[in-house]
Structure formats: C-alpha cells, structure tokens
Amino acid sequence: MDRRVLKTKEAIMKAFVELIAEKNFEQVTINEIAERANVNRGTVYLHYVDKFDLLNQCIEVYLTQLFESCMPPDDAFQPSPKTLLLRTFKYLEKHAFIYTTLLTSKGVPTFRNRLMEGMLQNIEVNIDMSGINQDMNKEIMVQFLASAAIGLLEWWIIRSMPYPAEDIVEQLWTLLERHHIFPEPA
Numbered sequence: 472m473d474r475r476v477l478k479t480k481e482a483i484m485k486a487f488v489e490l491i492a493e494k495n496f497e498q499v500t501i502n503e504i505a506e507r508a509n510v511n512r513g514t515v516y517l518h519y520v521d522k523f524d525l526l527n528q529c530i531e532v533y534l535t536q537l538f539e540s541c542m543p544p545d546d547a548f549q550p551s552p553k554t555l556l557l558r559t560f561k562y563l564e565k566h567a568f569i570y571t572t573l574l575t576s577k578g579v580p581t582f583r584n585r586l587m588e589g590m591l592q593n594i595e596v597n598i599d600m601s602g603i604n605q606d607m608n609k610e611i612m613v614q615f616l617a618s619a620a621i622g623l624l625e626w627w628i629i630r631s632m633p634y635p636a637e638d639i640v641e642q643l644w645t646l647l648e649r650h651h652i653f654p655e656p657a
Contacts, residue, residue, distance in 0.1 A: 476518075479508075479510060479514060479518070480518055482508040482509065482510065483504060483505075483508045483510065483514075483515055483518065483519070483525070484525070484528075484529050484532065485508070486503075486504050486505075486507035486508035487499070487504050487508075487522075487525055487526075487529055488529065488568075488569055488572050488573070489507060489572075490503055490504060490507060491572060491573075491576045491579060492568070492571075492572040492576070495576070495577045496522075496526065496576060496577070496579050499522060500522075501515050501516070501521070501522060504522070504525070526579065526581065527581070529573075530573065530581055530582050530585055533569055533570070533573060533582075534582070534585055534586065534589060536562075536566075537559065537562065537563070537570070537586075538589055540558060540559055540562035541555045541556065541558055541559035541562070542555070552597070553640065553644045556640050556643065556644065557636060557637065557640045560627075560636035560639055560640050561636045563624070563627075563628065563632075563636070564632060564635075564636050567628070567631075567632060570628060571628050571629070571631075574586075574625055574628055574629070575628075575629055583621070583625070586621060586624075587617060587618075587621050590617040590620055590621055591613060591614070591617045594613050594616050594617050594620075595609075595613050598612060598613060598616070598652060599652060600612070603650070604650075604652075616652060620643070623639070623643060627639055
C-alpha cells in the first residue's frame with residue numbers, strides 16, 4: 472500500500488477513534504471525521520463506504536494488531552503462554568486510549584463481540600481437558616474462561632489499568648494454573 476494512502480487511512484481511523492471517545496457512534500458524522508483527520512469528505516468515502524464500514528475496518532485493524540501482539544514471533548523460540556499473555560497486556564497498556572475507547576464506546580458492542588470470538592477460538596485450541604478437567608463439558612469451560620478473561624480485561628481497561636500488566640498477568644496465570652487450564656509445558 473502506498474505510504475500516503477496508509478497515512479491517510481491512519482489519520483481517518485485516529486480521528487474516528489477520538490470522536491467515538493467523545494460521543495456516541497451514532498452521533499459521529501463523516502464530515503466530523505474528515506475535518507478531524509484534515510482530509511476532504513470525499514477522501515473518507517474513497518477509502519470507506521460509510522461510517523459503518525469505517526467502524527468494521529477500524530475494529531479489524533485494531534483486533535489484528537492486538538492478536539498479532541500476542542502471537543509468537545516467527546523464529547524458532549516459542550515463548551510460554553504466560554509470556555504471550557504478558558505481551559498482550561503490555562500492548563494494551565501501550566495503546567490504552569484506542570482499546571479503552573473501542574471497549575467502552577456506547578453503540579460499539581461489535582469490538583467486544585469480536586474480541587470475545589477471538590478469545591473463544593484461542594481457548595478452544597489451547598485448553599487442557601485432561602486431569603481434573605476431563606469430566607467437564609468443554610464448550611461450557613471454554614465459554615466460562617473466555618467470559619472471565621474478557622471480563623477481567625474489560626475491568627482492567629475501564630478502571631484505567633489500576634495494576635501493572637505484570638501483576639494482572641501473574642494473578643490471571645495463577646488462576647489458570649490452579650485450575651489446570653493449559654497443558655504443562657513439555
């Protein structure tokens with residue numbers, strides 16, 4: 472993608488996130504987005520069909536960045552799940568404004584819903600259903616864990632991150648270990 476196009480799209484998304492931090496999504500107009508991004512209204516429409524398309528692409532971009540932040544690098548060393556979890560919380564700390572806005576904006580439940588979908592998929596493939604968990608219903612366990620993790624994440628973000636990422640991850644990891652949620656490292 473051309474650098475100018477990339478910079479324009481970034482400016483439009485930044486303006487959009489700032490505006491939904493200030494008021495409800497329904498109240499935000501394309502004119503306001505264009506003005507805040509310092510582009511013409513036609514430029515916004517060149518890249519996005521409407522504000523709903525902008526919202527969907529914005530969510531997609533920021534979720535992709537979030538999920539990629541917690542994925543292991545492509546090298547041979549595979550960090551532990553705890554390290555990857557810490558990497559995710561650190562990323563959220565660094566980009567607090569964006570994720571706080573997307574999680575707390577009225578009229579934008581789509582972000583939370585898509586975050587939950589990603590969490591469900593991740594837990595589904597990583598959960599350890601042996602040992603004390605072998606008699607549990609996997610679907611119920613996955614739903615419970617995803618809801619708990621997203622709830623904790625949401626609480627942490629909404630409360631302006633009252634504890635450092637390291638403390639939250641340590642507490643969450645202890646809970647997960649206590650209930651033998653992830654398989655032991657080989």
